[in-house]
Amino acid sequence: MKDGLDLSLQFGTFPGAAEHRKVLTSARVRRWVEMALAAPGEIAVRIVGAEEGQALNRQYRGKDYATNVLTFDYGQPPVVSADLVLCAPVVEREAREQKKTLEAHYAHLLVHGTLHAQGYDHEAGERQALEMEALEVLLMGALGYPDPY
Numbered sequence: 770m771k772d773g774l775d776l777s778l779q780f781g782t783f784p785g786a787a788e789h790r791k792v793l794t795s796a797r798v799r800r801w802v803e804m805a806l807a808a809p810g811e812i813a814v815r816i817v818g819a820e821e822g823q824a825l826n827r828q829y830r831g832k833d834y835a836t837n838v839l840t841f842d843y844g845q846p847p848v849v850s851a852d853l854v855l856c857a858p859v860v861e862r863e864a865r866e867q868k869k870t871l872e873a874h875y876a877h878l879l880v881h882g883t884l885h886a887q888g889y890d891h892e893a894g895e896r897q898a899l900e901m902e903a904l905e906v907l908l909m910g911a912l913g914y915p916d917p918y
Contacts, residue, residue, distance in 0.1 A: 773809040774802060783818025789857045792872050801876045802853075804908050805883035808846035812886070814853045814879065822856030835859050838878045840885035851886035853879065869917075873909075877917040880908050 776799050780786055793816060802812055817825070822835035829839065835856045844850035855878055864874035884901055891898040906916050 774799060774806060775811045776802060777813040779813065779815040781815065781817040781821050783821075783857055785857065785861070786816070786818075789816055789861075789871075792875060797872070797876075798879060801879040801912065802883050804912055805880040805887075806849060807887060808849050810849035810851070810883075810886075812849070812851055812853060812883070814855070816855050816857050819856060819858045822854065822859065825854055837863055838882045840882045842886045842888075845886075845888055849883075849886050851883075853882040853886070855879070855882075873914045873917070876912060876914055877905065877909055880905055880912075 776795070778793065778795050778798050780790060798814055802810070802814070806812075819835045822839075823833065825839055826836050827833045829841070830836075835858065837856060837859045839854040841852040841854070842850075843852075855875070860874055860878060861871060863869075864871045867874070869877075884904065889897070889901045889904070891901045902918060906918065909915070909917050
């Protein structure tokens with residue numbers, strides 16, 4: 770494992786994938802995930818289209834729509850093991866709606882997903898949500914991005 774992170778970056782087949790590949794270089798994705806990782810990790814990041822994103826969200830969360838990021842957590846410290854699945858069309862739409870760059874939104878969602886892989890859960894109550902959001906703001910600032918909220 771280089772730098773404590775064994776990273777796999779995968780792209781599904783979807784319209785506009787080439788533009789997302791330009792933003793999501795291995796070096797950037799590694800930097801974003803490592804910033805949020807508090808322990809060694811084995812992380813696979815997969816960028817998918819709307820159809821695959823919807824199918825995964827339906828199968829694993831019972832929600833029949835594509836969402837921005839899904840975190841599949843397989844093991845927490847001493848080694849964090851997870852798959853992070855990001856739905857490119859949703860990320861692109863949200864970035865546009867929130868007036869963020871695609872890069873900044875991907876950075877935020879990868880930080881967010883990596884925190885989920887380590888047990889953070891913003892849906893577990895207000896205190897946990899505030900703690901996770903504060904950490905995301907701190908990490909995004911350290912990466913040179915504005916407050917994502």
